[in-house]
Amino acid sequence: MLEIAGLGHRYDDGHQAVAGVELHVARGELVSIVGPSGCGKSTLLRCVAGLQRPSEGRIAVGGRPVDGVPDDLAVVFQDYTRSLFPWLTVRDNVALPLRRRGLARAQRREQALAALAQVGLDGVAGKYPWQLSGGMQQRVAIARALAYRPALLLMDEPFGSVDAQTREDLEDLLLSVRGGADRGGGSEDRGGMTILLVTHDIDESVYVGDRVVVLTGAPGRVHSELRVELPAPRDQIVTRGLPEFVKLRAEVGRAVRRP
Numbered sequence: 577m578l579e580i581a582g583l584g585h586r587y588d589d590g591h592q593a594v595a596g597v598e599l600h601v602a603r604g605e606l607v608s609i610v611g612p613s614g615c616g617k618s619t620l621l622r623c624v625a626g627l628q629r630p631s632e633g634r635i636a637v638g639g640r641p642v643d644g645v646p647d648d649l650a651v652v653f654q655d656y657t658r659s660l661f662p663w664l665t666v667r668d669n670v671a672l673p674l675r676r677r678g679l680a681r682a683q684r685r686e687q688a689l690a691a692l693a694q695v696g697l698d699g700v701a702g703k704y705p706w707q708l709s710g711g712m713q714q715r716v717a718i719a720r721a722l723a724y725r726p727a728l729l730l731m732d733e734p735f736g737s738v739d740a741q742t743r744e745d746l747e748d749l750l751l752s753v754r755g756g757a758d759r760g761g762g763s764e765d766r767g768g769m770t771i772l773l774v775t776h777d778i779d780e781s782v783y784v785g786d787r788v789v790v791l792t793g794a795p796g797r798v799h800s801e802l803r804v805e806l807p808a809p810r811d812q813i814v815t816r817g818l819p820e821f822v823k824l825r826a827e828v829g830r831a832v833r834r835p
């Protein structure tokens with residue numbers, strides 16, 4: 577689904593943010609990306625999203641080289657304050673990208689409302705983003721990405737601004753929309769999404785991931801990869817208490833702290 581080979585990116589000021597990144601992601605896989613601050617996680621995601629042209633290497637999505645923003649892709653950025661249109665209602669923000677899907681107005685609305693319900697925001701469809709809290713705005717951005725039902729979903733620290741309980745609910749939502757073999761129930765009719773999730777939360781990276789990729793910094797490169805084989809369905813209380821979970825979490829923690 578996603579092939580990254582020899583990816584390097586140097587910013588205009590000469591700073592080499594990532595170098596020699598190799599990453600292959602299978603269709604339906606959820607790959608968590610962790611690493612110290614500044615190691616190039618966002619740079620990597622922006623290159624995959626076609627928002628930044630890499631200085632070296634190749635990226636292909638669904639077998640096609642990335643040259644501009646791929647069609648069947650959605651991104652949830654860290655900074656929700658810049659991602660919603662203040663002059664559109666919450667529902668219209670979520671429904672807007674669905675025009676690219678060629679859906680009729682009624683169907684766009686229906687899909688938008690369903691996605692808002694998925695993130696627990698059914699009650700605010702008619703409000704404007706600026707009438708919502710920061711955490712709610714971020715959930716609107718997540719709903720917009722989910723409503724689009726992209727083949728590839730890129731998320732950059734998407735749960736940073738939401739409360740702990742909502743964060744757990746959103747993690748479980750991700751598990752239900754990804755396309756892995758051990759779906760947590762209710763997978764999408766298109767066979768599920770492939771998801772790349774950047775997170776600072778090591779527990780989260782293991783809980784939702786089929787695989788955790790650890791990046792090391794200056795310049796960012798892949799330090800190690802850990803396959804997560806935890807029983808399905810995953811459960812916030814049960815899974816996090818399993819000895820395998822505790823072991824994996826420690827391994828990821830060691831890799832992040834002592835590269």
Ligand SMILES: Nc1ncnc2c1ncn2[C@@H]1O[C@H](COP(=O)(O)OP(=O)(O)OP(=O)(O)O)[C@@H](O)[C@H]1O
Pocket residue numbers: 587588589591592593611612613614615616617618619620
């Ligand atoms: N536009 C830019 N111009 C120059 N350097 C940049 C630019 N954007 C990012 N960098 C640098 O590139 C490196 C990687 O940044 P990036 O934002 O990709 O890291 P990150 O791992 O996502 O960080 P964080 O976890 O703090 O969000 C950092 O050293 C950063 O200062």
